[in-house]
Amino acid sequence: MKFAKDFLFGAASASYQVEGAWNEDGKGISNWDVFSKIPGKTFEGTNGDIAIDHYHRYKEDIKLMAEMGLESYRFSISWPRIIPNGVGEVNQKGIEFYNNIINECLSYGIVPFVTLYHWDMPQVLEEKGGWINKETIDAFLNYSEVCYKAFGDRVKHWITFNETVVFCGLGYLAGAHPPAIVGDLNKYFQATHNVFLAHAKSIELYKSLKQYGEIGITHVFSPAFSIDNKEENIIAAKHANEIDTNWYYDPILKGEYPKYVVDIIEQKGIKIDWTDEELQIIKRASDKNDFIGLNYYQPQRVMKNNMDEEVERNRENSTGAPGNPSFDGFYRTVKMNDKKYTKWGWEISPEAFLEGLRMLKGRYGDIKIYITENGLGDEDPIIEDEIVDIPRIKFIETHLKAVKNAIEEGINLKGYYAWSVIDLLSWLNGYKKQYGFIYVDHKNDLARKKKASFYWYKHIIETRGEDI
Ligand code: BG6
Numbered sequence: 001m002k003f004a005k006d007f008l009f010g011a012a013s014a015s016y017q018v019e020g021a022w023n024e025d026g027k028g029i030s031n032w033d034v035f036s037k038i039p040g041k042t043f044e045g046t047n048g049d050i051a052i053d054h055y056h057r058y059k060e061d062i063k064l065m066a067e068m069g070l071e072s073y074r075f076s077i078s079w080p081r082i083i084p085n086g087v088g089e090v091n092q093k094g095i096e097f098y099n100n101i102i103n104e105c106l107s108y109g110i111v112p113f114v115t116l117y118h119w120d121m122p123q124v125l126e127e128k129g130g131w132i133n134k135e136t137i138d139a140f141l142n143y144s145e146v147c148y149k150a151f152g153d154r155v156k157h158w159i160t161f162n163e164t165v166v167f168c169g170l171g172y173l174a175g176a177h178p179p180a181i182v183g184d185l186n187k188y189f190q191a192t193h194n195v196f197l198a199h200a201k202s203i204e205l206y207k208s209l210k211q212y213g214e215i216g217i218t219h220v221f222s223p224a225f226s227i228d229n230k231e232e233n234i235i236a237a238k239h240a241n242e243i244d245t246n247w248y249y250d251p252i253l254k255g256e257y258p259k260y261v262v263d264i265i266e267q268k269g270i271k272i273d274w275t276d277e278e279l280q281i282i283k284r285a286s287d288k289n290d291f292i293g294l295n296y297y298q299p300q301r302v303m304k305n306n307m308d309e310e311v312e313r314n315r316e317n318s319t320g321a322p323g324n325p326s327f328d329g330f331y332r333t334v335k336m337n338d339k340k341y342t343k344w345g346w347e348i349s350p351e352a353f354l355e356g357l358r359m360l361k362g363r364y365g366d367i368k369i370y371i372t373e374n375g376l377g378d379e380d381p382i383i384e385d386e387i388v389d390i391p392r393i394k395f396i397e398t399h400l401k402a403v404k405n406a407i408e409e410g411i412n413l414k415g416y417y418a419w420s421v422i423d424l425l426s427w428l429n430g431y432k433k434q435y436g437f438i439y440v441d442h443k444n445d446l447a448r449k450k451k452a453s454f455y456w457y458k459h460i461i462e463t464r465g466e467d468i
Contacts, residue, residue: 028084
């Protein structure tokens with residue numbers, strides 16, 4: 001089977017991880033500009049001040065994407081570059097920059113797939129309470145309107161938010177992302193609700209503009225599986241899916257929160273400020289999603305938590321990687337001897353990917369799906385100056401095979417975006433953890449170099465994945 005002509009082969013990036021130019025041309029300060037400079041917060045103190053300087057080198061980068069045959073480029077817009085203070089004045093230089101990116105893509109026939117919020121929030125808003133403050137919802141609505149109106153004549157694919165579970169979980173439970181709050185369940189659940197509401201309002205607004213593109217949200221896709229057939233572990237995995245998946249997908253795709261989690265919230269005495277009107281807006285918007293974006297890296301292997309002690313949660317284990325009890329202490333994720341893991345302890349399992357897609361179809365039906373991120377974080381081998389990232393090729397190949405199988409089973413999958421198009425700044429792992437098809441030489445003026453995977457992906461696109 002070949003992938004259909006309208007299936008998009010793409011690759012992705014995010015503003016803070018590639019752009020740099022953190023204080024140029026009128027850009028406002030973001031929460032990440034501040035957070036990354038707090039000692040001890042990121043790997044070896046790395047930050048996105050320069051990142052890989054995509055801001056100045058976008059032409060070279062997009063040319064390389066075109067050479068690779070990329071059909072679509074998923075990138076995000078930096079909110080503080082467009083509206084430096086979160087609300088109020090629009091920075092025309094910021095509009096110009098994204099116009100340039102979009103037009104450059106289109107000149108090569110590359111479809112721009114745009115994320116509005118990939119975690120870099122204007123610091124001014126963060127200081128006023130960020131996603132806890134309901135005013136941030138209106139500010140986001142205004143920001144999204146500015147973007148739809150400025151770019152919507154050419155951008156026909158929009159993602160409102162990237163991975164709510166990550167920026168809320170790491171921001172309000174693990175303290176590993178801004179605003180670096182630890183263990184605050186009230187704030188965590190409130191923030192997620194406010195984000196869902198902002199999403200709902202923004203897609204209603206988008207539809208009212210009649211730009212006839214498509215819009216959705218991107219979630220982490222990390223389905224939980226019990227480690228064995230013991231009932232207590234099966235219950236633990238169900239619990240994990242309710243908390244980590246259904247809580248995020250239900251309000252978007254069904255327009256309501258899962259009762260299972262709502263009951264837990266009530267039992268724990270957590271009070272979410274949500275009005276009937278807000279819940280109705282979420283309900284009303286749920287059938288306006290054109291697609292759901294899935295970022296799949298790994299599943300969760302789950303068992304009942306028999307440990308009494310909480311262990312430290314960080315980026316590596318709070319996304320479900322092994323060794324960590326859930327925030328409510330109910331279950332924990334474990335490493336299994338018969339599974340394969342990356343150097344950063346993330347399980348490699350295309351099988352769980354396919355199984356998870358089946359679960360998703362079972363719960364939400366035929367919603368259109370894009371895989372908006374999938375890839376291998378590695379330290380790439382360099383042999384005689386060539387970057388021979390064979391493990392990445394294997395990783396993407398086996399996951400594309402799962403995508404193919406899913407399509408053959410009738411799952412409505414319309415595109416695949418590898419993470420990432422080019423080596424970039426990993427939020428907490430600096431430049432050590434590489435994901436790209438294009439290498440960036442930090443010892444040589446950020447020079448770009450094609451990896452083995454670059455040529456391989458080009459071939460896959462040219463042949464529409466026939467050999468997979
Ligand atoms: C996803 C994010 O969570 O995972 C990306 O959307 C991120 O922005 C990617 O870079 C990989 O994460 P990490 O921590 O390995 O860089």
